[in-house]
Amino acid sequence: MKIGRKLFLWFGIAAILPVLVAYFAIRVTNTSDNRFEELSKETIPTIRALEDLRFTGLRIVSSTAEFAWIRAETKAGERGEAAEEERLIESGRESYKDALKRYEDLVSKFFPDEKRFFEDIRNAGQELQAKSEELIELKSRGADGPEVLEKKEAFEEVEKAFLGVVDTALAHEINEFAERDRKVQASIATAVKTIVTVTAFAFGIAVLLGIFVSRSISNPLRELRDAAFKIKGNGFNTRVEIRSKDEVGELARAFNEMAEDLGKSRHELLEAQERLVRTERLAAIGELSAGVAHELRNPLGAISNSVYFLKTKLSDGDERVKHHLELLEQQIQRSSKIITDLLDFSREREPSLAP
Helix, strand or coil, X not given: CCHHXXXXXXXXXXXXXXXXXXXXXXXXXXXXXXXXXXHHHHHHHHHHHHHHHHHHHHHHHHHHHHHHHHHHHCCCCCCHHHHHHHHHHHHHHHHHHHXXXXXXXXXXXXXXXXXXXXXXXXXXXXXXXXHHHHHHHHHHCCCCCHHHHHHHHHHHHHHHHHHHHHHHHHHHHHHHHHHHHHHHHHHHHHHHHHHHHHHHHHHHHHHHXXXXXXXXXXXXXXXXXHHHHHHHCCCCCCCCXXXXXXXXXXXXHHHHHHHHHHHHHHHHXXXXXXXXXXXXXXXXXXXXXXXXXXXXXXXXXXXXXXXXXXXXXXXXXXXXHHHHHHHHHHHHHHHHHHHHHHHHHHCXXXXXXXX
16 A cells, blocks of 8 residues: 555544544433433423422412411401402412423323322312312301311311322422432433543554554665665665565665665676786786896897807717707797797787687
């Protein structure tokens, strides 16, 4: 793979990794948002509806008790404060109906398994309002004594029952809220953990991929550098291993070819240098031979002349003397031939093709 493609692949993966992290972040965030949305749209409004039911029920109770006390303490014809309390009781009943309707809608939509709580609250609320109306009717007629006391006690019992069922439902919703809040917190913690894990994984992948790409480029270049230093130290047999088909592999192939060419060139240069040294040595020997030949030819000529003179003077002499003179003459001719050969060797000749 070419270096450009390697870098493009690395940058492509490096670009995809943040997208991957963002995908997981969005996914786990959506999960947390859904859980929080369930908490904010289901459980919290239900708790508020129950708190409103409790408040409006207590408002009906307090207004009913206040109405009974005012009727007991107010003279005939003075109905101003009692009328105000009747108005507050009616307002409380309307608020109670609204809160009960909201609670019914929430239970029907989100918590069908909690319908029993709604039925208990509805029944207890109806009983509470019925007892409140009975007590108000008695006090409106001016009744007093055991009958009113009995109604008050019954009203208090109904109040306790109503608050009991409301508190039971409220406690259940608070526990439900705590459980859902725990799930939301767990979802947030899971989201953070997932994002951190995915980010660390993506970072590790990017680092490992970067190390792989950098080493796939730097290691062959480092080998080429070391091989170049070896060639600098006359290590012309140095070769690098070709591990890839990218630009670095092509560079390694060209380097090996260059090293081989340099080795051949150096070998040829050494051979030429050796031939030049031999030629210079032969030239020096030729010059020396020419000098020696010139130096020997003169005394050898004198000796040859002396032998010739002796042979003419001793032509009738002893045969042994003649024999030795002939041997001497032969050796003089031989030496003269050697000198001639030396002179021929030392002379420069034009090159000629052999037949």
